[in-house]
Amino acid sequence: MITLYDHPFSPYAQKVKISLKEKGLAYQAPMPGGLGAGGAQGAFVEASPRAEVPALVDGDVAIFDSTIILEYLDDAYPDPPMRPASAAERARVRMLEEVMDTHFEAINWGLSEIRWFRRAEGAAAETLFAAAKTQTEGFFAWLENQLGEREWFNGDSFGWGDLSVVPYLNGSVGHGHPPAEGTKLSAWLARANARPSVAACVADIAALNSAGASMTNVAELVEQGLFKREYRDHRLEWMIKSGGVDVVLKGLERDNIRFAPAFG
Numbered sequence: 001m002i003t004l005y006d007h008p009f010s011p012y013a014q015k016v017k018i019s020l021k022e023k024g025l026a027y028q029a030p031m032p033g034g035l036g037a038g039g040a041q042g043a044f045v046e047a048s049p050r051a052e053v054p055a056l057v058d059g060d061v062a063i064f065d066s067t068i069i070l071e072y073l074d075d076a077y078p079d080p081p082m083r084p085a086s087a088a089e090r091a092r093v094r095m096l097e098e099v100m101d102t103h104f105e106a107i108n109w110g111l112s113e114i115r116w117f118r119r120a121e122g123a124a125a126e127t128l129f130a131a132a133k134t135q136t137e138g139f140f141a142w143l144e145n146q147l148g149e150r151e152w153f154n155g156d157s158f159g160w161g162d163l164s165v166v167p168y169l170n171g172s173v174g175h176g177h178p179p180a181e182g183t184k185l186s187a188w189l190a191r192a193n194a195r196p197s198v199a200a201c202v203a204d205i206a207a208l209n210s211a212g213a214s215m216t217n218v219a220e221l222v223e224q225g226l227f228k229r230e231y232r233d234h235r236l237e238w239m240i241k242s243g244g245v246d247v248v249l250k251g252l253e254r255d256n257i258r259f260a261p262a263f264g
Contacts, residue, residue: 002027005044005055008204011105011167012066013054017204018163019070021197023077049263052230067097070160082160093154093161096146100168104139106238107132108171113239115175117229118219119247131242136177143169144185153188158195166192170202228258 004020006013006029013029020027032044032053040051048055048064055064058076063069074082083090111132113119120128143165147153153161169189172178179186192198221227231239231248239248251257 003057004029005032005047005053005057007031007053008201008208010053011108011171012052012101014167014201015066015163016054016056016069016073017201018166018197019073019082019160021200022082022158022163022195023073023080025073025077050260052260067094067101070163074160082154082163084155084159084161089155090160093159093164096153096161097164099139099142100164102234104168106234107135107139108168108175109235110238110242110244111175113229113244113247116218117222117227119222119251120244124244124246127243128239128247132175133177135242136172140179140183140185144179144183147184147188151188151191158192162188162192163197166198167201222256223254225254225256228256231257231259 002020002025004013004016004027006017008014008031017029030044032040032042043057044055045051047057047062050064052064054066054069055062056069056072057063058072061072063072070082084093110128114125114128150156152158153165155161166189169179169185170193173189179189193202218227222229231251236248239245248257
């Protein structure tokens with residue numbers, strides 16, 4: 001059986017789970033320990049030397065990075081395909097995925113840094129909240145244009161383009177920034193969330209919250225250096241350009257942020 005190292009809150013892992021479910025593939029999804037403290041180890045790190053979810057193990061094959069995993073699944077299990085048929089359409093949805101994985105993901109991640117981890121408060125927090133709101137609305141307008149008259153971002157049927165967008169928009173909804181009612185983007189999001197593959201990811205998040213994985217006391221753990229969030233390149237860029245350079249400097253000083261581990 002396929003093993004997918006997962007964290008239900010991760011939009012990158014959600015992308016892969018949606019593909020697995022759309023393809024009807026059986027899998028197990030263990031959640032590795034040590035992620036928050038930067039102390040992950042064992043079989044998970046063997047599969048993902050960056051110590052990031054998702055990582056997929058299929059027999060003797062071990063793959064990290066959500067995009068590469070999606071490509072593998074379409075190559076190894078082509079029915080039904082998640083990618084569009086033509087080279088031009090595949091490039092279009094891959095560009096869409098790139099925007100969501102880097103530029104858009106950083107906004108929701110930054111909001112979590114402030115709202116859950118309390119990296120900034122008062123006027124500093126409000127500056128970051130305002131930047132995130134403006135940026136999110138700009139991306140919503142861009143996505144509305146990308147969707148155009150299509151039913152799905154992928155084209156005639158749900159696929160790669162859609163699974164690359166829906167985890168991030170659901171994240172925006174969770175932060176209080178839904179697409180405006182009456183827009184094509186809002187209607188698309190409702191259709192996407194009605195799919196069993198997407199609904200299952202939402203249910204995974206709810207189940208984790210019900211099990212006690214709330215973010216209530218996580219700011220205290222950050223303050224104590226027991227929980228370190230990874231500042232990947234696009235996240236670091238977002239924090240600096242949006243007015244949070246002091247957040248980064250304080251995190252470095254207090255040693256409660258981390259970067260990708262060294263290989264080897």
